[in-house]
Amino acid sequence: MSAPLIAISCGEPAGVGPEIAAKAWAALRDDISMLWIGDPRHLPEGTPVSEISAPQQAASLCGDALPVLRHDFAAPVRPGVPDLQNASGVIDVIARAVDLARSGAVSAICTAPIHKKVLIDGAGFAYPGHTEYLEALTDAPRAVMMLASDALRVIPTTIHIALEDVPGALTPDLLRHTIEIAAHDLKAQFGIPAPRLVVAGLNPHAGEGGAMGRQELDWIAPLVADMAAEGLDITGPWPGDTLFHASARSRYDAAICMYHDQALIPIKTLDFDRGVNVTLGLPIIRTSPDHGTAFDIAGQGVANPTSMIEAMRLAARMATS
Incomplete structure (x- = not known):
């Protein structure tokens, strides 16, 4: 069985999602193949990045840089200050990650935190949270x-x-x-x-x-x-x-x-x-850190990546079970 490949959706870019994704990559890059979907400009300064055009390119690059499937967002990001113009981008990245998992291009998805009110106000998001949106995207009964x-x-x-x-x-x-x-x-x-x-x-x-x-x-x-x-x-x-x-x-x-x-x-x-x-x-594997966007500490470099790391590890274990 080939090693699993985990796709990380960027989540709310003004929160801690980009930071904990970069820290998770640094901790796991020798053990788990992964890629990140989002706007690379949102990642912490100094994060080594390799932009890729297809998921299969990620495994060979992950040890040296975080593989990124680029998804441009509408507005610049100020840490801790969400912009309603970026709401559609957050939603679209989740859908893109699900499409990759359903097609078999990735083994599982790990979703960074979203802020539901921002998505509702900015893009008319019709779901109470990630779980219900994933249910709709995958046509799962519940x-x-x-x-x-x-x-x-x-x-x-x-x-x-x-x-x-x-x-x-x-x-x-x-x-x-x-x-x-x-x-x-x-x-x-x-x-x-x-x-x-x-x-x-x-x-x-x-x-x-x-x-x-x-x-x-x-x-x-x-x-x-x-x-x-x-x-x-x-x-x-x-x-x-x-x-x-x-x-x-x-x-x-x-x-x-x-x-x-x-x-x-x-x-x-x-x-x-x-x-x-x-x-x-669901017909796909999805994990996520068990915390929110943490706007109060976003951009300060102090976010704890442990839950994201554990979410990545669990996704990899589930993909090989």
Whole structure:
């Protein structure tokens, strides 16, 4: 099997994306073949660059310079100050990376952080985030977000919606589909033959027998019981405040959570720098660092590339599994 080739999409150019991409290349250039898609003028000054016209040129150049598929942007970049004129370029680069992955020209994509409001205001971006856009680009029935590190894997069932909208959006079909995709991809892409899954409750104390909400009694517990009877190693619903201490984490491979912060707070608390965003349920491999654009430190040379490095490593491992 040939070595995997990972495409990095530039993300929001006024954020830390270009910097952490350059630092990831410096750390991994002898181990992982990669290319970066974006405007080379946005990379940190002094970054060695080799502009390429086709992905297959990247492998032989990566050790000496960062291979770049050039994608010119409309406006100059001021670190920390996003320009709405560049929103379309950010969106187009993501689509270009997906096209390369779907065609087999690259093995996986690793996406640098985007700023959703900039894309919405500047280009009418119609998606709450990367995950939903990738779902649309790949015609996937539904994409599932997983945050992963050595300490924990978590999967939010609802993602980028207001907390007040979660109970209405959370349905038996949605939860079942999320669990099925998680179980399938943990086997297929992570080499876990029989994934152990736990399901968090929606309400405090998992509803406490109906005293704090009835979703657990009415349909979450019955659904989990049905899926266990079908052969999945799955239990729940469990109170969200007891699922993430060390002893609890030792008993499962991934936790299915009900909403965004229920999943992301524990992993960012336990392993902020090494958390990786993985999109399950796609016909391509996609990873991303588990942080945002960090406009407050952009252009200062101090951004920590660890999450990007871990995202690249995970993409390479998934591409060879």
